[in-house]
Amino acid sequence: DAKTTQPPSMDCAEGRAANLPCNHSTISGNEYVYWYRQIHSQGPQYIIHGLKNNETNEMASLIITEDRKSSTLILPHATLRDTAVYYCIVRSIGGSYIPTFGRGTSLIVHP
Amino acid sequence: GAVVSQHPSRVICKSGTSVKIECRSLDFQATTMFWYRQFPKQSLMLMATSNEGSKATYEQGVEKDKFLINHASLTLSTLTVTSAHPEDSSFYICSANKAQNNSPLHFGNGTRLTVT
Numbered sequence: 001d002a003k004t005t006q007p008p009s010m011d012c013a014e015g016r017a018a019n020l021p022c023n024h025s026t027i028s029g030n031e032y033v034y035w036y037r038q039i040h041s042q043g044p045q046y047i048i049h050g051l052k053n054n055e056t057n058e059m060a061s062l063i064i065t066e067d068r069k070s071s072t073l074i075l076p077h078a079t080l081r082d083t084a085v086y087y088c089i090v091r092s093i094g095g096s097y098i099p100t101f102g103r104g105t106s107l108i109v110h111p
Numbered sequence: 112g113a114v115v116s117q118h119p120s121r122v123i124c125k126s127g128t129s130v131k132i133e134c135r136s137l138d139f140q141a142t143t144m145f146w147y148r149q150f151p152k153q154s155l156m157l158m159a160t161s162n163e164g165s166k167a168t169y170e171q172g173v174e175k176d177k178f179l180i181n182h183a184s185l186t187l188s189t190l191t192v193t194s195a196h197p198e199d200s201s202f203y204i205c206s207a208n209k210a211q212n213n214s215p216l217h218f219g220n221g222t223r224l225t226v227t
């Protein structure tokens with residue numbers, strides 16, 4: 001599976017949009033982009049995933065560039081409870097899957 | 112949504128004893144579950160892949176005789192830390208995904224192990 005690169009940390013004011021970038025320049029055609037987050041001392045939580053079209057659910061939006069080499073997770077109105085480490089993972093569909101995590105982005109939402 | 116239950120949430124044990132951690136998929140069948148270990152301020156490190164009905168696949172550097180994994184049913188995998196030492200103190204997390212091709216991983220809430 002392709003590797004991903006994320007900034008180590010970001011901060012955002014409460015109520016504003018949080019835009020978290022992820023680079024996955026070696027992504028291949030059958031690989032999805034998944035986002036998870038981990039709040040301190042809890043297990044990770046699935047947020048959203050996509051292949052090439054932009055996706056939106058009740059938690060976030062995922063914007064994938066046309067060349068699919070990068071993506072952005074958008075939390076439209078960040079709250080203090082969104083403070084967490086956000087992980088971007090690329091995963092191929094079919095065959096064996098070994099889910100590994102990079103260091104992610106530590107997002108701090110401040111009042 | 113899919114739920115993975117992990118038990119216990121925290122455990123304190125004495126050096127030399129063994130500790131069993133359970134991971135259950137509550138509303139779906141998981142042929143594959145994954146076990147991770149996480150040290151403070153670090154990312155999740157994959158320890159092993161647990162396959163129902165067969166032996167687990169361990170990542171390089173993880174001792175299979177120390178971290179025993181059993182995946183006897185489609186909804187339960189267990190990790191036993193044998194002869195625990197203080198350096199085994201960590202946050203252990205399991206995950207599972209449904210059989211569908213692009214289904215996401217679902218994680219347990221982790222087990223905080225402290226070995227004294």
